Amino acid sequence: MRAWQFEGTGKSIALNEVPEPAPGPGEVVIDVRAAGLCHSDLMYMEVGESTMPFLPMTQGHENAGVISELGQGVEGWRIGDVVGVCTSGVRPPAGMFTPGGFADRLVADARDLARVPEGLDLALAALATDAGMTSYHAIIKVGRASAGMKVGVIGYGGLGQIGTRAAVLAGAEVHVAETKESVWDLARTAGVTGLVRDASEWAGQGFDLVVDYAGFDTTQKAIDAVERGGMIVQVGLGSPTFTVRSSTILGKTLVGSLGGTVQDIEEVFDLLLAREIAPAYTEIAFDEIGEGLERLRRGEVTGRLVARFGD
Incomplete structure (x- = not known):
């Protein structure tokens, strides 16, 4: 499958072919449908060689998609469920310490899943898992x-x-x-x-x-x-x-304030679905993620960039 990976300090993110993932106990595989681009991605490209546990690292920590495989012992979820992934949950943050969602498929701990309500656009669902969760948690739950x-x-x-x-x-x-x-x-x-x-x-x-x-x-x-x-x-x-x-x-x-919870994400999902919150964002294609990060670096983005891919 395809994956955008950080290969080392000073190098641009690279689009590589990598093996298909498999779920371990308590995990699921998600077919990624949308992934947000964040300034944190750029920060980890500057310091990641000293902090990431291995290289190359598939980036992308703001993800939403459809469950395609269930690991042993997973309860409460079914193949076909539409989910977002909490970046501050049980599993170390995807895209920084475990493989992230700038890829066709992503492994996540089932306890980190937020249920996407029917009718919510997956680009919005993706950005809610970090930009939404982090900002909402800071101002409503902490402040x-x-x-x-x-x-x-x-x-x-x-x-x-x-x-x-x-x-x-x-x-x-x-x-x-x-x-x-x-x-x-x-x-x-x-x-x-x-x-x-x-x-x-x-x-x-x-x-x-x-x-x-x-x-x-x-x-x-x-x-x-x-x-x-x-x-x-x-x-x-x-x-x-x-x-x-x-x-x-x-x-x-x-x-x-760092991150948030699955509950925070699902509360933001509800506000997005009700159109009480309508953030500015721009959609790009999966193949444009590398250039999208450069646009972020140059300060050319209003709101959020979200890559949409898959059917």
């Missing part, structure tokens, strides 16, 4: 965005657009900091109250919660925006390190 709260979202990209809308649906007053003004109209459509280019403009404005989906020079700005007793949730990893002024964090909570 606890709710009615009456003043919430800031830094970065209106693949994650920020979903987190923003989730907070609006929760009844919060939501503000967005985003340098790319071309997406501001999308943010307004999502129901935001205010837009700025730089989160430094929020300093001293008494936010209850700021979720940083960017992670460049943004964390200190988030801290400065939050009032005493407020929370900053760090999600984005745009820079490998950041510095904050120690005195400014006193009386505030700074936490990191």
Whole structure:
């Protein structure tokens, strides 16, 4: 079968022929139908040679498809079920530590499966397994965005657009900091109250919660925006390190949020199916995954890129 694989630092992702996978006990094989492209894919192409357990590694951690084989002991699932795969579940993350979904077929632990509701487009189902889950978990489950709260979202990209809308649906007053003004109209459509280019403009404005989906020079700005007793949730990893002024964090909570749960994914599925969340995304073909990652690297993508393949 075909698989897009990382072969080593400094090398472009390569389209190779690899053996068909087989399920072990408690596992299923999924015929992949859609796979999202993420900046994390690029990050692991920069540092993966020192962190991945083996090379070449089939990438792709944002996957949805149809179960085609069941391993021994799998219960509650049938061949033909349509599923997404949780990237922060039982099995080590696909595409980083186990073979991922930039391939015709993928092995997953049955406990990591999220059931895709009938009628939900599989491109949306795929992006919900990471961009949806991660952003929703950070702002709703960790940040606890709710009615009456003043919430800031830094970065209106693949994650920020979903987190923003989730907070609006929760009844919060939501503000967005985003340098790319071309997406501001999308943010307004999502129901935001205010837009700025730089989160430094929020300093001293008494936010209850700021979720940083960017992670460049943004964390200190988030801290400065939050009032005493407020929370900053760090999600984005745009820079490998950041510095904050120690005195400014006193009386505030700074936490990191990583991934989410199968339940988070299925809650996002329901919001997508109801069209309460309508993220911007662009579909590409399986054969275009390599170029799609380069488009991400060059900053040419609005929202999310999703590769659709198979029938």
